[in-house]
Amino acid sequence: xxxxxxxxxxxxxxxxxxxxxxxxxxxxxxxxxxxxxxxxxxxxxxxxxxxxxxxxxxxxxxxx
Numbered sequence: 001x002x003x004x005x006x007x008x009x010x011x012x013x014x015x016x017x018x019x020x021x022x023x024x025x026x027x028x029x030x031x032x033x034x035x036x037x038x039x040x041x042x043x044x045x046x047x048x049x050x051x052x053x054x055x056x057x058x059x060x061x062x063x064x
Contacts, residue, residue: 002011035043040059044052 001014003014004011031045031048032042035045037043042057044055044057049055
């Protein structure tokens with residue numbers, strides 16, 4: 001999301017706290033739907049890798 005103001009030239013990105021402008025759950029679901037692999041792992045999108053700290057999330061084992 002970008003905004004304009006009379007206080008500065010051009011547009012700036014809006015920063016939000018606690019997912020105010022984006023449904024975090026829906027964003028995670030979209031990533032899982034689009035990046036899940038046949039083996040159950042999820043490839044982390046390149047732009048998110050600096051924050052996740054890895055390039056792939058492996059499928060975990062179910063606890064009984």
